[in-house]
Amino acid sequence: MNSLQGQIALITGASSGIGAACARMFAQAGAKLILTARRQERLESLARSLMQDFNCQLYCLALDVRDRTSVEQSFANLPPEWNAIEILVNNAGLSRGLDKLHEGDILDWEEMIDTNVKGLLYVTRTLVPGMVQRQRGHIVNIGSIAGHQTYPGGNVYCATKAAVKALSEGLKQDLLGTPVRVSSVDPGLVETEFSEVRFHGDTERAKTVYQGLTPLTAQDVAEVVLFCVTRPAHVNISDVILVPTDQATTTLVHRITQ
Secondary structure, eight states, rough: OOTTTTTTTEEETTSSSHHHHHHHHHHTTTEEEEEESOOOOHHHHHHHHHHHOOOOOEEEEOOOOOOOHHHHHHHHHHHHGGGGOOEEEEOOOOOOOOGGGGGGHHHHHHHHHIIIIIIHHHHHHHHHHHHHTTTOEEEEOOOOOOGSSSSSSSSHHHHHHHHHHHHHHHHHTTBBBBBBBBEEEEEEOOOOHEEEHHTOOOOHHHHHHHTTTTOOHHHHHHHHHHHHHHSOOTOOOOOOEEEOTTBBSOOBBBOOOO
């Protein structure tokens, strides 16, 4: 196994859900963490919890990955002791709406494209050159089963996750001949704030997504991410699709009706 002890791992979208679960798993494994997200209060709360539980080294960075200038400046101005990032988890992402394409909200489209695709590109473009130079690194992109199969109303979200899949494959090809590894972890239904965000804060509607089945948890996904980054140096887990036992495809799920 590749030990994470003392390795610097940067996680985007770390303030909740899969990002926060990855932070917890990595902290427990001894990594030094750079946590980024838009919600600084949530980040600081998570940081306090991790330091109390694991006495880990942390650096919090309030950051919107959609802002290219901010991404570039924030990482350029990291303290020297936090510069040598060895693991990047591109987790920041979201879905908005569930409308037919010809009825969709263009602002929702732009937010998804700017976060899920362009944000991932900005962070990756800024950090990966250092990994190549240092001859050490691992990029984990959090994709989705939606990048492999579309579903009604998922049009633009599915397109952004298909882009993540293609970018992961392309990046791995571009890095061939270097020790830098690339993994894509693509979950199905995970019970986080995802659906609440998709439905613009409609909690009751969000709950119906998971009714009658047992979805994945954020920790389930984080455990797979941890597995990917702890493989021996000669092993690269290129792509993992994980779904609940109650889910076969993006649209085919088993629900227990009351």
